[in-house]
Amino acid sequence: xxxxIVVTGGGTGIGRAVALRFAEAGDAVVVTGRRPxxxxxxxxASGDRIRALExxxxxxxxxxxxxxxxxxRVDVLVNNAGGNTDFDRAEPDSLESLSQQxxxxxxxxxxxxxxxxxxxxxxxxxxxxxxxxxxIAAEFGAGAYGAAKAALATWNISAATDLxxxxxxxxxxxxxxxxxxxxxxxxxxxxxxxxxxxxTKNGRVGQPSDVAETVFFLASAGARHxxxxxxxxxxxxxxxx
Ligand SMILES: NC(=O)c1ccc[n+]([C@@H]2O[C@H](COP(=O)([O-])OP(=O)(O)OC[C@H]3O[C@@H](n4cnc5c(N)ncnc54)[C@H](OP(=O)(O)O)[C@@H]3O)[C@@H](O)[C@H]2O)c1
Numbered sequence: 321x322x323x324x325i326v327v328t329g330g331g332t333g334i335g336r337a338v339a340l341r342f343a344e345a346g347d348a349v350v351v352t353g354r355r356p357x358x359x360x361x362x363x364x365a366s367g368d369r370i371r372a373l374e375x376x377x378x379x380x381x382x383x384x385x386x387x388x389x390x391x392x393r394v395d396v397l398v399n400n401a402g403g404n405t406d407f408d409r410a411e412p413d414s415l416e417s418l419s420q421q422x423x424x425x426x427x428x429x430x431x432x433x434x435x436x437x438x439x440x441x442x443x444x445x446x447x448x449x450x451x452x453x454x455x456i457a458a459e460f461g462a463g464a465y466g467a468a469k470a471a472l473a474t475w476n477i478s479a480a481t482d483l484x485x486x487x488x489x490x491x492x493x494x495x496x497x498x499x500x501x502x503x504x505x506x507x508x509x510x511x512x513x514x515x516x517x518x519x520t521k522n523g524r525v526g527q528p529s530d531v532a533e534t535v536f537f538l539a540s541a542g543a544r545h546x547x548x549x550x551x552x553x554x555x556x557x558x559x560x561x
Contacts (some may be wrong), residue, residue: 323347324394325539328377328436331358331400333501334453336365337528338398341536343369350390352377353401355539377401377432383417383439394538399436399452402429404465407505425464428473437479447487449539452476454494456554469494472548480548489547493534496554498526521556 325342327416329335330351336358343349343366352375353359359372373388377399405424424476433452444450454473457466472492479490497516515523534553537543 323396323539324391325349325396325398326352326390326440327398328352328375328432330370330398331355331362332371333503334399334495334498334528334531335398336362336511337532338400339370340366340482341529341532342396342539343370345536347395348391352386377436378427378437380439382542383435387439387443390443392441392443393445393447394448395457396438396449396451397437397440397444398535399433399450401432401436401451402468403503404457404462406463406465407503407507422464422467424473425468429465429468430475433472434475441483444483444486444488445489447544448489449543450479450483450488450490451535451538452490454492455560456494456496456548458494459558476550477548484547487544489536489538489544491548492550493531493538493545494550494552494554495531496520496526496552498528498531498556500528516557520554520555521559524555526553526555 325347327335327339330339331353339349339351339362349370350358351362351370351372354376356374363370363372372475373386373389375382405428406421412421437450452472453471458473460466476490476492483490519524530553534551551557
């Protein structure tokens with residue numbers, strides 16, 4: 321049976337790959353984001369099978385408008401919207417700019433996820449799935465961005481608790497370096513890229529499709545007993561026991 325999937329930040333990179341993966345499986349997919357142009361590209365890449373709705377996931381008014389346009393039932397919510405907002409701003413040189421830096425990263429990564437999940441909570445079907453995209457940065461410090469992704473992972477425990485009574489799972493997929501997205505803007509040097517790849521145990525470049533396959537699995541019937549977890553997807557750049 322076709323499911324309804326909502327993917328935030330589905331106009332580019334990982335979000336687009338996730339959206340296309342579900343669409344290929346025959347699910348009805350809605351992608352959201354702030355910029356119309358990338359959203360249209362995702363729709364075109366899907367052969368017009370995916371629907372796009374403009375929405376800033378950190379804006380309560382826009383989320384309420386989104387709800388009016390979404391179906392009554394949503395099976396899977398993928399909280400993918402986010403990124404390291406430090407790439408868009410100068411290094412902080414005052415308490416004011418430091419405050420803005422931290423607020424921007426928390427807004428982009430934590431608020432988008434918390435507010436979108438709360439907005440859609442009553443639409444989520446029993447035994448549905450909420451999958452949020454974290455980051456390896458949460459394990460390595462990484463300033464405001466890493467702290468925001470760590471907060472997201474902790475919030476996920478509350479989400480798994482609150483939604484668990486309805487059989488809804490809540491998990492975080494935490495990627496390492498994933499190429500072919502807008503994440504690094506144009507600021508990833510060849511040296512840094514080589515270092516990131518060299519940090520893996522398989523010498524492999526992570527692809528958006530790697531994340532998409534993991535997200536697809538977490539939303540599947542075979543993953544109903546996985547909840548409240550962080551799934552690390554990083555070629556062994558950071559290992560767990
Ligand atoms: N690439 C990596 O190496 C990597 C590694 C670990 C984790 N991640 C995480 O993976 C996720 C996807 O990133 P990506 O690599 O695919 O980079 P990306 O291409 O920059 O994708 C981020 C997407 O999020 C959307 N977005 C940002 N803020 C939003 C908001 N307030 N409301 C709605 N949409 C918003 C952006 O669209 P608009 O600007 O049009 O809104 C964009 O489509 C992010 O959470 C990122 O932190 C990426």
